[in-house]
Amino acid sequence: MSNNSAPGTNAPPAEVPDYPMPRAAGCPFDPPPALHTLQAQSPISRVRLWDGSTPWLVTRYEDVRALLANPRISSDSTHPHFPHSGAAQMERRTLARSFINMNDPDHARLRRMVTAAFSIKHVEALRPAIQKIVDGLIDAMLAGPKPVDLVEAFALPVPSLVICELLGVLYADHDFFQANSKILIRRTTTAEQAREATQRLIDYLDGIIGDKLAHPADDLLSRLAARVGVGELSRREAASMGVLLLIAGHETTANMIALGTLALLQHPDQLAQLRESDDPKLIASAVEELLRYLSITHSGRRRVALEDIDIGGVTIRAGEGVVLANDVGNRDPAAFSDPDRLDVERNPRHHVAFAFGVHQCLGQPLARVELQVVYGTLYRRIPTLQLAVDLAQIPFKHDGLVYGVYELPVTW
Template identity: 85%
Template sequence: MSTFWAPGTDAPPAEAPDYPMPRAAGCPFDPPPALQTVQGQTPISRVRLWDGGTPWLVTRYEDVRALLADPRISAESTHPHYPHMSPAMKERRRQSWTFINMDDPEHARLRRMVTAAFSIKRVDALRPAIQKIVDGLIDAMLAGPKPVDLVQAFALPVPSLVICELLGVPYADHDFFQANSRVLIKRTTSADQARVATQQLLDYLDRLIGDKLAHPADDLLSTLTERISARELSRSEAADMGMLLLIAGHETTANMIALGTLALLQHPAQLTRLRESDDPKVVASAVEELLRYLSIVHSGRRRVALEDIEVGGVTIRAGEGVVLANDVANRDPDAFPAPDQLDVDRNPRHHVAFGFGVHQCLGQPLARVELQVVYSTLYRRIPTLRLAVDLDEIPFKHDGNVYGVYELPVTW
């Protein structure tokens, strides 16, 4: 039987529990029971990863938030003891090194180049365009056959159309970039498969950047080409950044749309509260609560200690890997009363679904607006929306670095 490392000793156990841990059957929205046990009993402990590494697992909200903001914790994925999520992610980081896996000052220098496009003011100006996209897709669903897979008909197209418009990527290529993205975010993907998918995406982005250098437009890739021309950014760095924004810009929000809808369908009172309210504050609160409750980044934020750090009575030594379990931190009863209840009136804006500190998600203003538009429109326009299959027939992404569902058959 696996045991957790006990505070007070320096040596990891011969056998630490595997991480990520499995969810309980029939409880697809909750973190793994073993993870919640760890949080209550040994909130900072060793776990074993796919490559045999035994980093520290940090589970309590207060500790996770503090370490995410601590400059003694590094996001540098090139560190020899960085706790990579999977062989695919390790290979992807080797081929494409972006600012999310860098420390300041280089992280800040590169991130500043794209920050303005994701500012709250700039993103809020996109709300009418996002509303038009959402309404158009709902119109198409209502005019088509039933049942329909909400993932393919709605959840994936919404953020894909938005990020394509923002970046200047042709939406006609969505099958290509979505297929390669799916390869890269699965834990079961091999390093060779990841190498091919990463290179295909980088080559694709490089061609687009070449087009923008010759024919700039009003989009983010064209903005990056200005940095290339000014010799502030290399062409390969621009391709790396473009690939990051393209993948992150559609995968995470698509999963939140589908999984959030499924969670609401399983909590009809909460769905009714959201559907029948025309108060933007209720919608915004529901978005924050679903982000907290579902925490689709369910394999933890990965870091390395640069110095010895005392936290929760444990010393994390310099050079040791750290996994910050944001999913179970968002269910910490010390931070969120009755954390396992979905309550759309809670408005837990202090959650860590987007991370915290200097590396918190760049695109969170865009994700919030997209989700607010979706959650305030879909259930109002299709008030009888319901599952077309039993819950136990829904294929969940247990094998993904981002949690969600592969399909969501619905009808009305």
């Protein structure tokens, strides 16, 4: 059991709140009230994690952004005091360590190998193909029975189809990789379950890398396989990168599609603005606002200090864990006026939903285009879209590392 406090320096008080914290009943889109209280009264304070460790929790937007950009803060998940979000995540990062949990130069070396595939220019070229996928899934929904689960029929297939095409993975295998992905992003998953799911995904991606070595195609895994072929990358590294890209490429965007739709349905005035507009600027603004408002990565960005850092009147000592609460940071009134209000015209591009600094989300250009196409199409094509059940019956992913809904029954 790790302990992120250094004896005799900034020792945690006897009463340290547990993290993550519960959301308020009836307020599924808002961060936990306790986070707002900490932000106002004690913006850098200790919390207790699942393993008994007591890292620092940072809740103010300015501090979150500053620390995400600080080279004295490490993303290395092998550090003994790294504040893992659970036993399953610690196991996964051990078995399939990827560049997001490394520091430079290894982080930069590996990330550069896949950056071009997620560049703005490249993903913009994918927009017509994404539009075709979105329209095809909407056609199928409109032709089928009602009500329908929007997660299964639309939110999950859209990014899954896109990332499969980008990577060179068969969409026919989506049940397999989605099932294992769900295991890995549940906070309640055991280390053994995570080990087994991770190994299944590594074996699966390793097999694809092997196929791409023999039969390369025009896809990202073929390009990684080529680097394996010339000795720039090991097969294990390539497979681990494939696991990261496959999971991150569909889970986060799928949750944003479903949760964003639910939030808009609960704010009909904002939904009406989107539905009645074909202005790309408004649609892009709505995407940024929903990313800020929902912040589906709701368990904080995890880091560990490499050196002593003075910030916000507190000294974070070398070796101490740090949790950067981007969800409440995106609701900081010092950074966003009236932050608890959803306003699709706000366009808050400076939000930290994708983090900040050298470790900011690699796939954010792709996520933005996917969400722009979805939010700009779904409500216009199904203008009477509505919930088929009461909000109280919607199952939210309070137990997930990525926030969202398990099901979203809708009708029209």
